[in-house]
Amino acid sequence: MSSTAVIGLQWGDEGKGKVIDSLAAEASIVARYAGGNNAGHTVIVGEEKYVLHLIPGGILHEGTINLVGRGVVVSLAALVEEMEGLKDRGVPVEERLRIDSRAHVIFPYHCQLDSMTEVWRGAGRIGTTGRGIGPAYADRVARTGIRIADVLDPDIFRKRLEASLAEKDAILSKVYGAEPEDHGNLFEESRELAERLRPLVVDGGGLLASAYGAGERILLEGAQGTMLDLDAGTFPYVTSSWTGTWGIAGGTGLSPRNLDRAYGVSKAYCTRVGEGPFPTEMEGEEEERLRAQGNEYGATTGRPRRCGWFDAVQARYACRLNGLDGVVLTNLDVLTGFSRLRVANAYRLGEERTLNFPAETGLRADLNPEYVELPGWEEDISDIRNFDDLPPSARDYVAFLEEEMGVPIVQISVGPDRSEIMSGRNGEVRLWS
Ligand code: IMP
Numbered sequence: 001m002s003s004t005a006v007i008g009l010q011w012g013d014e015g016k017g018k019v020i021d022s023l024a025a026e027a028s029i030v031a032r033y034a035g036g037n038n039a040g041h042t043v044i045v046g047e048e049k050y051v052l053h054l055i056p057g058g059i060l061h062e063g064t065i066n067l068v069g070r071g072v073v074v075s076l077a078a079l080v081e082e083m084e085g086l087k088d089r090g091v092p093v094e095e096r097l098r099i100d101s102r103a104h105v106i107f108p109y110h111c112q113l114d115s116m117t118e119v120w121r122g123a124g125r126i127g128t129t130g131r132g133i134g135p136a137y138a139d140r141v142a143r144t145g146i147r148i149a150d151v152l153d154p155d156i157f158r159k160r161l162e163a164s165l166a167e168k169d170a171i172l173s174k175v176y177g178a179e180p181e182d183h184g185n186l187f188e189e190s191r192e193l194a195e196r197l198r199p200l201v202v203d204g205g206g207l208l209a210s211a212y213g214a215g216e217r218i219l220l221e222g223a224q225g226t227m228l229d230l231d232a233g234t235f236p237y238v239t240s241s242w243t244g245t246w247g248i249a250g251g252t253g254l255s256p257r258n259l260d261r262a263y264g265v266s267k268a269y270c271t272r273v274g275e276g277p278f279p280t281e282m283e284g285e286e287e288e289r290l291r292a293q294g295n296e297y298g299a300t301t302g303r304p305r306r307c308g309w310f311d312a313v314q315a316r317y318a319c320r321l322n323g324l325d326g327v328v329l330t331n332l333d334v335l336t337g338f339s340r341l342r343v344a345n346a347y348r349l350g351e352e353r354t355l356n357f358p359a360e361t362g363l364r365a366d367l368n369p370e371y372v373e374l375p376g377w378e379e380d381i382s383d384i385r386n387f388d389d390l391p392p393s394a395r396d397y398v399a400f401l402e403e404e405m406g407v408p409i410v411q412i413s414v415g416p417d418r419s420e421i422m423s424g425r426n427g428e429v430r431l432w433s
Pocket of ligand 1: 040
């Protein structure tokens with residue numbers, strides 16, 4: 001019996017796709033538990049690049065079932081489009097994909113509300129991906145949401161959609177002053193898409209419980225990152241789901257007692273897209289250089305990512321909350337050529353010094369990170385596959401991060417390809433128990 005989770009420790013885009021891809025090779029099931037098509041997981045296989053948004057990262061592996069869990073919000077059109085894209089490239093998607101009947105559906109009016117709400121927020125806007133994520137989760141909590149199971153039943157769906165459209169139209173016109181939307185054939189189109197998906201729709205919790213009971217390997221795939229978590233993150237500049245390990249049971253139906261291992265993925269520096277607090281954010285030339293070296297542009301929206309130094313205060317907080325067995329450190333190669341590297345290991349809040357990540361980061365202008373400086377390295381490290389062959393300052397940098405986080409760094413990635421990875425300083429660790 002074994003289940004393993006892979007979680008983003010920062011603001012998303014940590015390189016989880018590659019870690020998930022390598023673990024998925026030995027998994028029976030890969031399950032997504034949160035987020036929607038706001039995510040973008042990049043997997044490089046040889047010359048081929050795949051960017052997955054909704055479909056879990058085991059889809060490229062023969063014999064792996066990929067479950068879109070009940071905690072994921074699903075745009076039916078985006079899902080079908082992603083399936084078609086993979087099918088065109090020869091991936092037998094139907095064989096490998098399953099969707100939880102309890103997952104909530106994102107409709108076009110959620111996307112419209114997403115952008116209208118952002119306009120309404122003005123200077124306080126979150127910088128969402130505009131995919132309707134927040135409004136779809138809000139409907140779930142407000143109990144006006146519509147699940148895949150509901151769309152599959154025409155009578156239930158008609159009633160629920162009519163009620164929802166009436167409410168949304170009133171909000172859009174009376175609150176936001178928008179022109180009434182023409183919903184076209186939303187009922188028919190959604191029904192048609194749902195019928196195409198019907199053979200893949202399952203009770204996800206049941207599927208996972210039987211697999212776990214039968215001793216199969218289950219991989220729980222995180223989306224976004226801990227600092228974008230609804231409760232743990234830099235609220236309100238967060239996404240609308242639980243992205244950490246605490247979201248897994250709720251978002252899949254797997255009992256929390258059946259989660260055996262969890263690994264966090266962190267870049268060797270920080271990035272974030274969208275608005276919100278980012279204590280170690282760089283400025284000017286330094287940031288541009290890191291962005292160019294790391295090709296730091298969003299996989300979903302193409303937006304340039306904000307770049308910053310590694311934040312050990314934030315990393316410790318994320319490790320503690322998730323309860324991790326190890327960390328995979330990614331993009332170490334991107335730091336090549338910086339003569340000195342900075343790591344924040346404490347924050348100053350006015351007169352106070354703290355080692356903990358405070359709740360008020362969004363509000364306090366007097367938060368300043370305290371930095372430790374470490375020497376950088378000049379050598380290209382992307383061909384290195386043994387920790388001991390890394391330049392001494394790269395080894396020291398990794399060791400410093402590990403000590404700050406208090407969790408072993410079990411793997412270090414030095415490039416986007418599947419093969420560009422090595423074990424940490426303690427030698428090889430089997431990530432599957
Ligand atoms: P939403 O999830 O579209 O509502 O966006 C909320 C915040 O989360 C915004 O700052 C987005 O840029 C950010 N976000 C959502 N998904 C991702 C992701 O997969 N990677 C990085 N940032 C994300």
